[in-house]
Amino acid sequence: MSRVFNFSPGPSALPEAVLAQARDELLDWHSTGMSVMEMSHRSKAYVALAEQAEADLRELMDIPAHYKVLFLQGGASGQFAAIPMNLLRGHRCAVYLDTGLWSEKAIAEARHYADVQVAASSRADHYTTIPDRSRWDIDPQAAYFHYTSNETIGGVQFHGIPEVGDLPRVVDMSSDLLSRPVDVSRFGLIYAGAQKNMGPSGITVVIVREDLIGQALPITPSVLDYRKQADNGSMLNTPPTFNWYLLGLVLQWLKAQGGLSAMAQLNQAKAQKLYAAIEQSGFYNNPVDVGCRSLMNVPFRLPDPALEKPFLESARQAGLVNLEGHRSVGGLRASLYNAMPLAGVEALVTFMGEFARTHG
Numbered sequence: 578m579s580r581v582f583n584f585s586p587g588p589s590a591l592p593e594a595v596l597a598q599a600r601d602e603l604l605d606w607h608s609t610g611m612s613v614m615e616m617s618h619r620s621k622a623y624v625a626l627a628e629q630a631e632a633d634l635r636e637l638m639d640i641p642a643h644y645k646v647l648f649l650q651g652g653a654s655g656q657f658a659a660i661p662m663n664l665l666r667g668h669r670c671a672v673y674l675d676t677g678l679w680s681e682k683a684i685a686e687a688r689h690y691a692d693v694q695v696a697a698s699s700r701a702d703h704y705t706t707i708p709d710r711s712r713w714d715i716d717p718q719a720a721y722f723h724y725t726s727n728e729t730i731g732g733v734q735f736h737g738i739p740e741v742g743d744l745p746r747v748v749d750m751s752s753d754l755l756s757r758p759v760d761v762s763r764f765g766l767i768y769a770g771a772q773k774n775m776g777p778s779g780i781t782v783v784i785v786r787e788d789l790i791g792q793a794l795p796i797t798p799s800v801l802d803y804r805k806q807a808d809n810g811s812m813l814n815t816p817p818t819f820n821w822y823l824l825g826l827v828l829q830w831l832k833a834q835g836g837l838s839a840m841a842q843l844n845q846a847k848a849q850k851l852y853a854a855i856e857q858s859g860f861y862n863n864p865v866d867v868g869c870r871s872l873m874n875v876p877f878r879l880p881d882p883a884l885e886k887p888f889l890e891s892a893r894q895a896g897l898v899n900l901e902g903h904r905s906v907g908g909l910r911a912s913l914y915n916a917m918p919l920a921g922v923e924a925l926v927t928f929m930g931e932f933a934r935t936h937g
C-alpha cells in the first residue's frame with residue numbers, strides 16, 4: 578500500500594489512524610458481531626455512539642449548553658435553504674456578505690425565501706479580499722447576518738469575528754470548522770458539511786442557539802426543521818449512521834492531538850510555510866490580500882497557464898495529488914485541512930522549488 582499526500586478541497590484526506598480504526602472495526606464493531614453500518618440507529622449501542630460524538634464536539638468546541646447540536650443530511654447546500662426557513666422568525670429580510678462563490682450560492686438560495694440584503698461584495702475584486710467593514714450596509718431590522726468564514730474556492734478567510742450590531746451571526750464554516758478554536762457564544766448559528774476537517778461527506782453539523790429555533794416557515798420540510806430535529810436527537814428519520822460514526826472517530830482523534838489550539842498551531846505553521854515559499858519564489862503567485870489569506874485553501878498561479886498541466890503531472894508522480902484549482906477559476910490550489918501533516922506541506926514546498934528552478 579502506498580498513500581499519497583492528498584491536497585483535495587473536499588472530500589479530503591482523513592487521518593490515517595481513523596481510516597485504520599474504521600478498517601479494523603468494519604466487520605465487528607465493539608464485539609456486536611456486526612458492522613456499525615448494519616446496526617439500527619435506534620439501538621442502545623448506536624445511540625450511545627451518536628451521543629458520544631455530540632459530547633466530544635461540545636468538549637472540543639466548548640459549546641455552551643443553550644446551543645443545540647444537530648447532525649443532518651443535505652450538505653451545507655441544504656442549509657443554504659434551511660437557514661432562512663428556520664431563522665426568519667417573522668422578519669422578511671436577511672443580510673448576507675458576499676466574499677466568494679460559496680457566499681453567492683448561499684445568497685441565491687436564500688432569495689427563494691427572504692428579501693436578501695447584500696451588505697457588501699468583493700465580486701468586483703475577483704473575490705480576492707473582504708470588503709472593508711466601513712462599507713457594509715446592514716439593516717438592523719433583519720433576521721440575521723450571514724457570512725462565509727472561509728471561501729474554499731477563493732482562499733479568503735476571516736481571521737476575526739465581524740461586528741454586526743445586534744443581529745445574530747450565521748456562519749458557513751464548512752471549510753474551517755475545527756481548524757482553530759472559535760467562541761461559539763458569539764454566533765446564532767454555525768454550520769458545516771463534514772467533508773473537509775471533520776469526516777466524510779454526507780453529514781452536516783449545525784450548532785444553533787436554542788432561542789432562535791421553533792419558528793420555522795410552514796413550508797419547511799420536517800427534516801430541515803431545527804426544532805423537530807433537535808427534539809428527536811437528529812433522528813427524525815434514519816441518519817447517515819456510518820458517516821456519523823466516522824465523524825465521531827475524527828473527533829476522538831482531534832482530542833488525542835491536543836484539541837483545537839494544537840490544530841490551530843499546526844495549521845498556522847503549514848500555511849506559513851506554503852505562503853512563504855510562494856512569496857519568495859518570484860515564480861508562483863497568490864492573488865489574495867495578505868490580511869485575509871486562508872490557512873485552509875491556498876490558491877496559486879504559475880507565470881504561464883500552459884505550465885499547469887506539467888506541474889500537476891510531475892506533482893502526481895511525486896505523490897502530491899489533487900492540486901488543481903476549482904473548475905470555475907482555474908489555476909492551482911492546495912488544501913491544508915487538519916489531516917494534512919506538516920510533512921505533506923514540506924514535500925509540496927520542496928517540489929515547487931524544484932519545479933520553479935527547472936521551469937523558471
Ligand code: PMP
Binds near residue numbers: 727770771
Ligand atoms: N460552503 C463552503 C464554504 C464549501 O466549501 C462547500 C463545499 N465545498 C459548501 C458550502 C457546499 O457544501 P456541500 O457540498 O456539503 O453542500
